[in-house]
Amino acid sequence: MRIGELAAKTGVSPRVLRHYETQGLIHSQRLPNGYREYAGRTVETVSWIKSLIDCGFSTRQIHSFLPCLENKGGHPGQCAAGLAQHLAKLRELDAMIDVLNARRRTLSERIALFGDSFSTEGKTNGEQ
Secondary structure, rough: HHHHHHHHHOOHHHHHHHHHHHOOOOOOOOOOOOOOOOOHHHHHHHHHHHHHHOOOOOHHHHHHHHHHHHHHOHHHOOOOOHHHHHHHHHHHHHHHHHHHHHHHHHHHHHHHHHHHHHHHHHHHOOOO
């Protein structure tokens, strides 16, 4: 299938598909007219890539374990390299959540100070 058809089937723009190809995540053959021709299974590969990107993986990280998924028919439970990357990504996300929660607490405390100063300021100016 050509890039336009692959884009339509996967919901990924041709530009992004070319990027995936540059990163070595998908492969095409060049036809004599220069057009890219993708195998039918590329639709499934792009689906895996989209799912992994949605989990926060970079294309470089995906490149390191995508061949394992392809060899195992896309079943991540049988891919040790993929499991290690998933566990590391989960730890990374947990750490980011901790940082964001701490920032949220600090921001909430600062907002509370604004509220206190506005209510104090109003009383100082004789407002009730």
